Amino acid sequence: MAFDFIKHSVQQRRDASLLRTRICVEDANARHIVVNSKQYINFASNDYLGLGDCALAASGESGSRSSSLVTGYLAIHKQLETKLCDLLGYDAALLFSSGFSANSSVLKSLFNDQNTVKDSAIFQDKLNHASLIDGALQSDAKHIRFNHNDMNHLRARLEKSHATNKLIVSEGVFSMDGDTAPIEQLSALKTQHNAWLMIDDAHAFGVVGEQGLGSAAGANKPDILVITFGKAMASQGAAILAHQDIVDYLLQTSREYTYSTALSPLMAKSALTQLDRLINADAQRHALQSNITLFKTLCAKKNIPVLASNTPIQPIVLGSSENALQAQMALKSRNIWLTAIRPPTVPHNTARLRVTITAAHQAEDIEHLVNSLSDVL
Structure with a gap:
């Protein structure tokens, strides 16, 4: 049957x-x-x-009513993006309703230009989150995996690659093993091989670093940073932070961002409140x-x-x-x-x-x- x-x-x-x-x-x-x-x-x-135990004032509009590229991009969204950029040192940000959507969207959207994808490669830690794996598999770039936190293996992979556009992708704190990525070594390799670095800092943001600003703050700031609001921040949603040119490009190419209703303004307000609590925690x-x-x-x-x-x-x-x-x-x-x-x-x-x-x-x-x-x- x-x-x-x-x-x-x-x-x-x-x-x-x-x-x-x-x-x-x-x-x-x-x-x-x-x-x-x-x-x-x-x-x-x-x-x-334990920030989820803190009371939140449930006020404001529950729905954004539209995609961010129609009428769904509201003042509260811009306020949250600006706050994140100021804290983490980036030009621009995009808000998503989930970390999974943010992660997969970056990799699918970044490598969809037929003029460049044949000359592009994504290098991923083998223990990266499913959202990162799915995004790479749905992109048109070559997908190359390296052994978990093995910088010699990554170096060998980079040396063998003839791609012009190389993106190294890792988690800051790995969600199933709990160990941390060697951010300094990843940053050094990206510089040596003219690559970019993307870090998913979902399980590090709020916990690692001064004021809990994550594993990739300071001199080793990655080109693309993804943080989620549903872990230590005890809210919901996610943000991609990057140079303005990258965000402008994603605005043209990200189907998830273009065709999804924008993050609820109620959740954006919650995230702002929880972000302040996280910094002071x-x-x-x-x-x-x-x-x-x-x-x-x-x-x-x-x-x-x-x-x-x-x-x-x-x-x-x-x-x-x-x-x-x-x-x-x-x-x-x-x-x-x-x-x-x-x-x-x-x-x-x-x-x-x-x-x-x-x-x-x-x-x-x-x-x-x-x-x-x-x-x-």
Whole structure:
């Protein structure tokens, strides 16, 4: 029968412990989550600074009513873009409704001129986010992958390339491993090979650097920077920051930007409020780092094999998807909410528990987590 493959594919995923399902969350903050009327300690939130717990004044228009290139580009959008440019040192910015859309749009849109695409190449870290991979695959440029954070491999790839337009793409903090990109080395390579550098700083913005301005601030500022508002900023949306010429070019070529209703002005106002809170959240960043240190110290004492990460993302690789799901359920029985991350989100045989630490966690929460992990694993 037609479309029999759908039922067959879902069953295959179920049999391989890879089936994805949604969980209806009744209430949540950076420390706790309520599911089916039961409260758990939440170690699966990207609200790293706990700013999502701050009250927002829900006022203003809910919809922008149109694309940004028709009548949807409002004063609040320009105000948010200007604030971001002033903080991060860029000429211009474009706002998107999601980080996925922003990332994929840059790569699809930048390399769509038939006069130049044959002379263009994108060099991506193999652990880059799906949005970056999808954007490159949908572009007309040659797509070249280099081993994760391996600068010698990237150098070799760049040396072999005869492309005129070379774009190196990396994440600032990698979303599944929690480690950081060697920004200085990436910047040096881009200069040596007359390339451009693009950084997706979704999981670094708010957490890394002075005032939380991210992994790519200062002298090593990339040519294209993408930040998202849904992580440490605890809002929604994203921004692409770049030189004015690049933004002008994207305005001509980005189908997502041209044909999507502009970011809700209500969310733009929320983002502005949260941006101010993020800049002034030094106390939360200090609490976050203390919690990360406590978690890593306790794990070391219990011989729990956490990946090398000094960020809020602390993965514990368990190998098989079945093992990861079993550990997740065992922790749930101890009132701990964690997510089992499985292929294809991570490579085969690297299914893991993705622990995320926040500034809102208390020492007793982390101690309970580590003791429970020790028992379960």
